[in-house]
Amino acid sequence: MARPKIVVVGGGFAGAECLHRLERRLAPAEADLCLVTPTDYQLYLPLLPHVAAGVLTPQSVAVSLRRRLRRTRILPGGAVGVDPAAKVCVVRKTTGELVNVPYDHLVLTAGSTTRTFDIPGLAEHALGMKTLAQAAYLRDHVISQLDLAAVTSDPVERDARLRFIVVGGGYAGTETAACxxxxxxxxxxxxxxxxxxxxxxxLVDVAPKLLPELGENLGAKAMAMLRKRGVEFSLGTSVKAIEPTQVTLTDGRVLPSHTLIWTAGVAASPLVDTLSCDTLRGRLVVAPDLTVPGLADVFAAGDAAAIPDLAKGGDAITPPTAQHAQRQGKTLGDNVAARIRGDVMRPYFHKDLGLVVDLGGKDAVSKPLGVELHGIPAQAVARGYHLMALPTMTARTRVMVNWALNAAAGDDFVRTGFQTGRPARLQDFEYTDAYLSRDRIEERVGNGG
Incomplete structure (x- = not known):
């Protein structure tokens, strides 16, 4: 008999952990493992602001998938549609070619994209912080604003180039602004x-408080730390329009600026919409054992899945965090192996260990196991957590060396120019316009590709 083919979509926390677990659980003769991902690395997203700030090199947070996954075949591309009836995943390779990838068991860990709204100018002018390329582009852009401000003789232009706006008061936005x-x-x-x-x-956010997940006390301490460093806050406010040289807020203020960084939350991968399955807040509804109801042999986890939070109970679902995705990946691997062997699958259960927010330098706020910390103790917890969460010793060593080198020698603030000349729109980095419609998927699979 042919070995069952397990196709995992997405090489993030959940996907990489799932395959790492499967390689340990299953013998080579028990299954053929395939990973669909546009890159050959797992991005450690929580440290992306450190890359944008030059504290860490890009390689430090790009963990080699080939180092961790020795038996998995990596297909370079992105899944743009799924036909569950035919058990086919449609993949757009990095060359642009569309291929049909049949599967026996499909694991959807496609992650998320930046959540956007119908705001004039957002799609054309906002900069994101979701990918490694975006972080590199943003660093170059910010330094270029300093370069241009230093040579202009127009005070109006200088002021606009030296004003930076970050939208989003969650972890990503707060850490990006701080770093x-x-x-x-x-x-x-x-x-x-x-x-x-x-x-x-x-820092602009529609919510009335900063970092509401951490509670009022730590959110206030984070604001105090950043205010002391000169960061201004516009809470309970959103963006009305974005133009190349100015941003209009909903309270009527117009802020001259050439830089708007959009970090206002995430949305499930558009791949979810190609399945015609039930969704909750845009995420694919899954059972506690991480299977998709009504679809035989389809599993899902991570940011794209609405997974019951059994630790909290009620209607709660797990938040789209690296902490949960990493642990969901391990449960995924165990359950897929159990399905192949006919064993009992187990539900996903994890009690949140707490939250950490690194504000750079000695500034941080953390809430490990419910204990509120700020300043140096919080920073020690935050960086210790990140080191433990990095999946390889090589990545941990690189990060530690980078942190030490930056603390001792500082930064040279150079622009790499790697992204010069390419479009900077969110969809150009996140490829949100690459997915197929249901009709197009059925037509392609029905015609054999």
Whole structure:
């Protein structure tokens, strides 16, 4: 008999952990393992702001999948549609070619994309922080604003280039604003014509409080730390329109700026919409054992799946965090192996260990196991957690060395130019327009590709 083919879509926390577990649980003769992913690395997303700020090199947070997965065949591309009836996953390879990939068991860990709204200018002018390429682009862009501000003789242009706006008061937005504010403040001292006091960072969020997941006390402490460093907050406010040289807020203010960083939440991968299955808040509804109801041999986890949070009970679903995705991946691997062997599958259960927010330098807020910390103790917990969560010793060593080197020697604030000339729209980095409609999927699979 042919070995059953297990196809995993997405090489993030859940997908990589699932395959790592399957390679340990199943003998080579028991299954053929295939991973569909556009990159050959697992991105450690929580440290992306450190890459944008130059504290870490991109390689530090790009964990080699081939180092971890020795038996898995990696198909370079992205899944753009699924036909569960035919058991076929349609993949767009990195060359642009569409191929049909048959499966016996499908694991959907496609992750998420940046959540957007119908705001004039958002699609054309907003910069994101979801991929490694976006972090590299953002660093170059921010430094280029300092370069241009230092040479212009127009004070209006200078003020606009030195004003940076971050939308989103969650973890990603707060850490991005905090880390890049430190970057620009330190870099300004290398520019004789720039006064660091003229650099403005604004954090905008529609919620009335910063970091509501951490509670009112730690959210207030985080705001106090950032305010002391000069970051301004506009809470209970959103963006009305974005133009190349200014941003209009819903309270009527117009902020001259050439930089708007959009981190206002995430949305499940558009791949979910190709399945015609039940969704909850845009995420694929799954059972506690991570199977998709009504679809034989289809599993799902991570940001794209609405998984019951058994630790909290009621109607709660697990939040789209790296902590949960990593542990869901292990349960996925166990359950897929159990399905192949005819064993009993187990439900996913994990009690949240707490949250950490690294604000750069000695500033941080953390809530490990419900204990509220701020300052240096919180920073020690935050960085310790990240080191433990990184999946390989090589990645941990690189991160530790980078942190130590940056603390000792600082940064040279250079632009790499790697992304020069490419479009900077969110969809250009996240490929949200690459997915097929249901009709197109059925037509393609029905015609044999």
């Amino acid at each position: 890049l504010q430190r970057l620009t403040t330190a870099a300004a001292h290398r520019y004789p014509r720039l006064d660091p006091a003229n650099i403005e960072w604004h």
